[in-house]
Amino acid sequence: MALNAKTLPDDEFFFGHKACAGCGGSLAVRAALKVLDPNAVAALPAGCMSAVGFNFPQLSFANNAMITPFAATASVLTGIEAGLRAQGIKPDDCTVVGFAGDGGTADIGLQALSGAIDRNDDVLYICYDNEAYMNTGIQKSSLTPFGAKTTTTPAGRNAHGCLTQKKNVFEIVAAHGIPYAATASVGYLPDFLRKLERARDIRGTRFIHVIAPCPTGWGCPEADMVDVARDIVDCGLWYLAEYEGPQLSGVPGGQFKLSRNPREFASVEAYLRRQGRFRALTNDEIAQVEAGRDAKWEQIRRDWTA
Amino acid sequence: MIEVLWHGRGGQGAFTAARLLGAAASLDDKRYALAFPSFGPERRGAPMRAFTKIDTVQIGDRSAVSKADFVIYLDGTLLAPDWERELKPGGICLVNTADASDDPRLLAIDADGLATELLGRPIPNTVFLGALAQLADCVDRESVEEAIRQYMPAKLHEANIKVVERAIALVQQAEVVGHEEAAAGESAGQPGAAAETVTGLHRSAHSSGAHMPQLFATVPEPSAYADTTCYAAGYLTQVNAGWRNVRPVLNADACTGCLQCYLYCPDGAIFKVSGQNKAGVSVDIDLDFCKGCGVCAAACKFDALSMAPETNAKEA
Numbered sequence: 001m002a003l004n005a006k007t008l009p010d011d012e013f014f015f016g017h018k019a020c021a022g023c024g025g026s027l028a029v030r031a032a033l034k035v036l037d038p039n040a041v042a043a044l045p046a047g048c049m050s051a052v053g054f055n056f057p058q059l060s061f062a063n064n065a066m067i068t069p070f071a072a073t074a075s076v077l078t079g080i081e082a083g084l085r086a087q088g089i090k091p092d093d094c095t096v097v098g099f100a101g102d103g104g105t106a107d108i109g110l111q112a113l114s115g116a117i118d119r120n121d122d123v124l125y126i127c128y129d130n131e132a133y134m135n136t137g138i139q140k141s142s143l144t145p146f147g148a149k150t151t152t153t154p155a156g157r158n159a160h161g162c163l164t165q166k167k168n169v170f171e172i173v174a175a176h177g178i179p180y181a182a183t184a185s186v187g188y189l190p191d192f193l194r195k196l197e198r199a200r201d202i203r204g205t206r207f208i209h210v211i212a213p214c215p216t217g218w219g220c221p222e223a224d225m226v227d228v229a230r231d232i233v234d235c236g237l238w239y240l241a242e243y244e245g246p247q248l249s250g251v252p253g254g255q256f257k258l259s260r261n262p263r264e265f266a267s268v269e270a271y272l273r274r275q276g277r278f279r280a281l282t283n284d285e286i287a288q289v290e291a292g293r294d295a296k297w298e299q300i301r302r303d304w305t306a
Numbered sequence: 307m308i309e310v311l312w313h314g315r316g317g318q319g320a321f322t323a324a325r326l327l328g329a330a331a332s333l334d335d336k337r338y339a340l341a342f343p344s345f346g347p348e349r350r351g352a353p354m355r356a357f358t359k360i361d362t363v364q365i366g367d368r369s370a371v372s373k374a375d376f377v378i379y380l381d382g383t384l385l386a387p388d389w390e391r392e393l394k395p396g397g398i399c400l401v402n403t404a405d406a407s408d409d410p411r412l413l414a415i416d417a418d419g420l421a422t423e424l425l426g427r428p429i430p431n432t433v434f435l436g437a438l439a440q441l442a443d444c445v446d447r448e449s450v451e452e453a454i455r456q457y458m459p460a461k462l463h464e465a466n467i468k469v470v471e472r473a474i475a476l477v478q479q480a481e482v483v484g485h486e487e488a489a490a491g492e493s494a495g496q497p498g499a500a501a502e503t504v505t506g507l508h509r510s511a512h513s514s515g516a517h518m519p520q521l522f523a524t525v526p527e528p529s530a531y532a533d534t535t536c537y538a539a540g541y542l543t544q545v546n547a548g549w550r551n552v553r554p555v556l557n558a559d560a561c562t563g564c565l566q567c568y569l570y571c572p573d574g575a576i577f578k579v580s581g582q583n584k585a586g587v588s589v590d591i592d593l594d595f596c597k598g599c600g601v602c603a604a605a606c607k608f609d610a611l612s613m614a615p616e617t618n619a620k621e622a
Contacts, residue, residue, distance in 0.1 A: 005565035006587070012574040015595065016542040019572065022550060022599030027572040037516055055346060057526050062519045062540030101407035189569055198307035215599075216350050223600030223613075226570050 003193045008034050017028035017060040018052040021026040022222025024212030024229060025049055026187045029099050036124075037093040038063055041084070043077055045109060046070045046137040047101035048214075049128065063108035073100040073109045074116035077123035095124050095200055102129040102143035105209075106169045117176040117205045124199050124206045127169065138217045142167040145237070146286055146292070148277045150217075155280035165292070170209050172241040177254055179204035179224040181243040185211040185230025191240055191259055202248065210237050219276020228274065234266035236293045239300060268293060308444055309371045311392055312434075313355040314380035315549075316349060319431035322458075323380075324356035326435055330445040330453035331360040337444060340365045351549045351597065353384055360444045365599070374398065376438060380417070380430050383616060384548065399531075400437055402430045411478060412438070415473070424469050433468045440481075447474060495619025521545065521594070550598030552613040553590050560610035563587040567602035567611055576602055 001257045015031035019026040023049050033040060042065040044050040050067045068076035077098045084090035100109055105127040113125060132150045133139040140150045144168045149155045153162040173181045180202045184192035192210055199206040213229050215222045232238040241258040249255040268290045272278040281289075309329060310537025314320030321343040325542050328339030337580075338361055345354035357371045375397045379385050382403035393399055393411065401407070401416040417430035417435060432454070439450040458466060466616045519540030526541070554576075563585030575596040591602075603611040 005569040008569070010578060012516065012518035013540075014522070015540075015574045016350065016544075017573070018346070018349065018546070021351055021572075021597035022351075022601055023572050027570065028599075030572065030574050051347070056537065057541060057543050059537055059539060059541045062517055064539060146355045184562065186570075221600075223604045225572070225599070226601055226605060227579055 001236070003035060003197055004157050004190060008141065011038065011062070013040075013062045014053065014058060015062065016058060018055055019048060020059070020214075020216050020222070023048070023052075024095040024214060024227040025101070025130055025134075025224075026052065026058045027060060027189075028126070028192070028210045028212045029053075031192060032059075032099070032126055032191055032196055033063060034110065035193055036095045036097060036132070036200055039091045039094040041065070041080055041094060041096050043080060043096070043098045045073045045098075045100050045104040046135065046241075047099075047104050049099050050103070056175070067220070068098075070104060071108045072112050072189050073098045073104060074112040074121075074125055075125075076121070077125065078107075078116050078121040081122050091190045093100075096122070096126045097126060099126050099128060099182060101132060101133070101135070102127060103133045103141035105129075105141075106167050110172075112120050113173070113207075114176065117173065117178045117207070120179070120204045122205070124208070127207070127209045129209060129214040130212050130217060131166075132214075132217050133184065134214045134217045143169065146283045147272070149280060150277070156288075160242050160280035160285060161278065170207075170241070170243070171210075172256065173255070174245075177245045178207055178243070178299060179245040179248050181207040182259075183209045183211075183239060183241050183273045185229045185233050185238060185240065186213070187211075187226050187231070188260075195242065195259075198242075202296045204245075204247070211215070217277065219279070220274055228271075230272045231274070234262065235261065235268045235271040236262065236265040236297055237268065237289070239297075240268065241300075241304065245268060253254060256300075258300065258304050261301070261305065265293070307359055307361040307365070308376075308442060309374040309394075310358040310360075310376045310378065310438070310442075311374035312358070312378045312380065313375050313384045314354060314356070314431070316352050316354050316386070318380045319429055320354060320356040320380050323431035323435050324358045325379075326432070326450070326453045326457055327358045327438060327445065329457055330435075330439075331358075331450040333449045333452055334566050335442075336362055337564040338362070338364050340368065342368070342591060344370055353381075359580065362381055373397075376442065378434050378438075380434065381412075383551070389621055400434055400441075400471045402433075413477070415476060417473075418475070418505065420472055421469060424472065425465050432469045433473045436470035437477045439470060440474045440477040447471070494611075516577075546597055550596060552598045552600065552617055553593060553596060554598070554600070554602050554611050555614045556589065556591065557610045557612070558582070558588055560608050561588045562608050562610070564607070565589065566605040566607070570601050570605045572599065572601060 007223050014030045045068045077096050081096040125176045132144045138150045139152045147161045149161040170183050182195040213225050244256045245254045269286050310321040324341040327595040328341040331337050332339040340359040341358040359365050373394045377392050377399045378399045380400050400413050403414050406412050417433035418428040421430050422428050439445050439447050440571050454466050467546040519542050521542045525543050563581050563583050576589050579590045600613050603613050
C-alpha cells in the first residue's frame with residue numbers, strides 16, 4: 001500500500017528533539033521511522049540528529065536507538081543486525097537503520113559504508129544531507145556544493161565560498177552493485193516515503209541519500225525549508241533517482257531509473273540567491289553552476305532513461 | 307563579587323553582552339572579570355545562559371552563577387514563575403518586555419522596541435548593557451562605550467553606543483518612577499507557586515494508542531543508571547514550547563483535511579483529529595512541542611494555518 005499523509009501511522013518515533021526550528025534532517029528521520037516498523041533499530045554517528053535526539057534525560061527516540069563512533073555507522077549497523085540474529089531475537093519486521101549526515105557518510109564514514117555494502121549486510125543506510133558539518137557550526141564537507149559559504153570556505157575577495165564540487169555519493173554507492181540505492185528530498189516526501197517502503201522490503205544493503213535543508217546553515221527562513229528542498233530538485237541541482245543492483249533488476253551492472261525528469265528546470269539563480277550561503281556568488285559563477293547542471297543532466301538522460 | 311546572570315536565546319547576543327560587560331568592568335586596572343556562556347546541544351532559538359563575574363581580586367571560581375546581583379532576560383518569554391530564586395537579596399531582575407511589572411525587583415525594559423528603532427533589528431543585548439551602566443557600580447557609560455569600541459566590529463559602534471545612551475536614559479526615568487512608588491507603599495511580592503508538574507502530553511487524549519515518546523514529570527536519578535548504558539526509549543522531561551516567538555493558529559473552517567502540515571512538520575507537533583470537513587479529518591497542534599518554524603503554514607495551500615505572535619496568542 002502506498003503510504004501518504006492519510007495512511008501514515010500516527011506513531012511518532014522521533015519527537016521532542018532539540019533540533020533547530022524548521023530542521024530538514026529531523027523531518028527526514030521522523031518520516032523514515034514512521035515508515036519503518038516500531039521494531040526498527042536506529043544507529044546514529046556524531047551529527048545533528050544524535051546531538052538533538054539524545055539529551056539525557058530527554059531521549060527523543062521511541063524505538064531502540066544508539067550513538068555510534070563517527071566513522072562506524074555502517075559497521076555498527078552490521079553488528080546490530082548480526083547480534084540480533086545470532087541471539088535469535090530479531091523480529092521479522094526489524095529494520096536496522098542508520099542515519100548519518102553528509103560528513104558522517106561521504107567523508108568520515110565512507111569506508112565503513114563501503115565495507116557493509118561489500119558484505120551485503122541486511123541494513124538500511126540513510127544519509128541526510130544538509131551539505132556541511134552543521135552540528136559543529138557549518139564546516140565544509142565533501143557534499144558541500146560549489147560556491148557555498150561555510151566557516152572553512154568563507155567568502156572573501158578571491159574565493160566566494162566552497163571551491164569543490166559535491167561528491168557523487170549515490171553513484172559511488174551504486175558502483176558497488178548494491179541491491180538498492182535512491183536519492184530523495186524532504187521537499188518531495190511522498191517520493192521519499194515510497195523509496196523508504198521499497199528499501200524496507202528489500203533484503204541486503206540499501207542506501208538512501210536524502211537532501212535535508214538546514215535553515216541555520218543555508219541562510220534561509222525556517223518556514224521556507226520544505227520549499228527550498230523542492231526548489232533544489234526543480235532547478236535540477238539535485239535529482240530524484242533509484243538504482244537497482246543486478247540481483248534486483250536482473251540487468252548486469254544494475255539499472256538507474258529517474259523518478260522525476262523535469263521537462264523544464266526552475267531557475268538556478270533564484271534557488272541560489274534565496275540562500276545566504278551563496279550570497280557572494282557572481283553571475284559568472286552562477287552560469288558555471290548552471291552549465292555543470294546541464295552537463296550532468298545530459299549524462300543522466302543519456303544513461304538512465306531507457 | 308558582582309555576579310550577573312544572562313538568560314537569552316541562541317542568537318540574541320547574550321554571551322556578547324556578558325563579555326562586553328566584563329570587558330567594560332576590567333578597563334579599570336583594579337578590577338577583574340570573567341564571562342562565559344552555558345548551553346547544551348540545543349540550537350538557534352533555544353534558551354541559553356551566560357554569566358559575568360566581576361571582582362576586585364582575581365576570580366578563581368569558574369562555576370555557573372546560581373544567585374546573581376543582576377538577572378537579565380533578553381527574551382521576556384523566558385521569565386519563569388520562580389525567577390526570584392536566582393536573585394540575591396537586593397538584586398534586580400531586568401526583563402525585555404513592553405509590559406510593566408508591579409514587583410519593584412523586576413524592571414521591564416522594551417529592549418526589542420528600542421533595538422528595532424535604532425538598529426533596525428530586535429537584538430536586545432546592548433540595551434541591557436546600557437541599563438547596567440546606569441544600575442551597577444562597577445561600570446558606567448564611558449567604560450561600556452569603550453568596551454563596545456574595543457570588542458565590536460567597527461561598523462556596529464555608532465548604533466550600539468546610541469542604544470546604550472538611550473537605555474541609560476530609560477532606566478533613569480524608571481528609577482524616578484520606582485522611588486515614588488516605593489514611598490507610596492511596600493509591594494507584597496510573594497513567591498509564585500512551584501511550577502506545576504506535567505504528567506502527559508496535551509495530545510494524548512486525541513491520538514490514544516499512538517506509539518510515541520511520553521513526557522514525564524520526574525527526571526530520572528542519574529545514580530539509578532550508574533550500572534547500565536541503556537535508558538528508556540522515548541523519555542521526555544522537557545517541553546520545547548519555550549523556543550517559540552510565533553505559533554501556528556488553525557482556522558478549522560478553512561481546513562480541507564489535506565494533512566500537508568502534518569506530513570511536513572519537522573517536529574511531529576501536528577497530529578490528526580476527526581474533522582467536520584468533507585475529508586472527515588483535521589489537525590490539532592501540540593503547542594508543548596511546537597518550535598514555531600512556520601513550515602506548516604507554508605505547506606498549507608488553503609490558508610487554514612497562520613503564524614501569530616506568541617505574545618498576542620497568550621492573551622487570546
